[in-house]
Amino acid sequence: MQIPNSDKSYQIRQFRESDLDTVIKINRACLPENYPSFFFLSIFYKYPKSFLVAVHNDNTICGYCMWRVEKGLSNFALRWTKKGHLVSIAVLEAYRRQGIGEALLLKGMQSMKEDYGASEFILEVRISNSSAIALYEKHGFQKIKTLSGYYRDGENAYLMAKRI
Numbered sequence: 001m002q003i004p005n006s007d008k009s010y011q012i013r014q015f016r017e018s019d020l021d022t023v024i025k026i027n028r029a030c031l032p033e034n035y036p037s038f039f040f041l042s043i044f045y046k047y048p049k050s051f052l053v054a055v056h057n058d059n060t061i062c063g064y065c066m067w068r069v070e071k072g073l074s075n076f077a078l079r080w081t082k083k084g085h086l087v088s089i090a091v092l093e094a095y096r097r098q099g100i101g102e103a104l105l106l107k108g109m110q111s112m113k114e115d116y117g118a119s120e121f122i123l124e125v126r127i128s129n130s131s132a133i134a135l136y137e138k139h140g141f142q143k144i145k146t147l148s149g150y151y152r153d154g155e156n157a158y159l160m161a162k163r164i
C-alpha cells in the first residue's frame, strides 16, 4: 500500500503515552466526539501499532488515528470476519489538504491488516462530513447503510466499509 508522504513535510509514527495530551487537544479541536484519557489509552494498550500520529516537520503533532478490531458478520459476504474499525481520525485545520489524513488512514489500514489480521475496514461518519466522506470514498470505502440518530446531537451516520 502506498503511503503518500514522499514530500517529507511530515512523518507518521506510533503514538506514545507522552502524546496523550496533544492528541486529546486535537480531538477536541476537530471533533464533537470526545473521550476521556483512559479511552485513548485503552485503545493504545490493545492496538498500539495502529494508533498513529502525524508529526509535521515544524515538530507539531498535527493529526492522529486510532483503530480497534471487532469480530462480526462481514459487510460483504456471509461469513464471520475481523474488522478494523476506525475509532477516530483528525488533522488540525492548519495542516489539512496536505495528504496527512490520507497517510494516517492508509497506514492505519495497513497496520490493522498486517499486525491485527483485519480483513475489512469499517467506520461511521456524519452524513454532513463531506470532506471525510470524500477521503474514505477515495480509498474505496462504500456507504453500507445510514445509522439513524447515531450521534448525540441526533445527526445520522453513514456506516462505511471497505474490503481488502
Ligand SMILES: CC(C)(COP(=O)(O)OP(=O)(O)OC[C@H]1O[C@@H](n2cnc3c(N)ncnc32)[C@H](O)[C@@H]1OP(=O)(O)O)[C@@H](O)C(=O)NCCC(=O)NCCS
Pocket (backbone or CB within 6 Å): 030, 031, 089, 090, 091, 092, 095, 096, 097, 098, 099, 100, 101, 102, 103, 124, 125, 126, 129, 130, 131, 132, 134, 135, 136, 138
Ligand atoms: C477528514 C480529515 C481527517 C482529512 O484530513 P486531510 O489531511 O485534510 O486530508 P488529505 O489532505 O489527506 O485529503 C485526502 C483526500 O480526502 C478528500 N478531502 C479531504 N479534505 C477535503 C475537503 N475539504 N473537501 C473535499 N475533499 C476533501 C480528498 O479526496 C483528498 O484527496 P485529494 O487531495 O486528492 O483531493 C480532516 O478534514 C479532519 O480532520 N476533519 C475533522 C475531523 C473529522 O471529520 N474526522 C473524521 C471523522 S469520521
